[in-house]
Amino acid sequence: MKIRGLMMDPVTNMPIVILKDVNGSSILPIWVGIYEANAIALEIEKVTTPRPMTHDLIRTVLTGLETGVQKVVVSELKEDTFYAVIWLEKDGRLISIDSRPSDALALALRVDCPIYVEDSVLSSSKAVSAVTDKVNNEELRRWLEGLNDEDLGRYKM
Secondary structure, eight states, X not given: OEEEEEEEOTTTOOEEEEEEOTTSSOEEEEEOOHHHHHHHXXXXXXXXXXXXXXXXXXXXXXXXTTOEXXXXXXXXXXXXXXXXXXXXXXXXXXEEEEEOHHHHHHHHHHHTXXXXXXXXXXXXXXXXXXXXXXXXXXXXXXXXXXXXXXXHHHTBO
């Protein structure tokens, strides 16, 4: 997956990170907090801050410890909450770290590692959308699926 865009949800006015399958048409919107969205936006826009932000600090610490980030995985969707795992490699050993997806994505951008989403998360996300009878959610889903490059620029944070 790649981060396709970062925008404001027109319904809830909360930031959304849009993940898109690089080899397909699957999209996954993940609602995040404003501070987490800011951390992602700073890296997307390559904004340099006068002092290291948290995810920059984590990157620097990992580099100092000679530990690489192999990948991040959005691993679970439970009760409308997404979960992620950051996979580190140190001296040939893999270490999994529980993470919020927003933190995992912010770090993935900074270290340029692959982003994955478990198939079960994509399926659960679609199933949750399918069973929801709220009109707003269905409208939002259709709106997200119809986004193009011009829309992402218009709604950019």
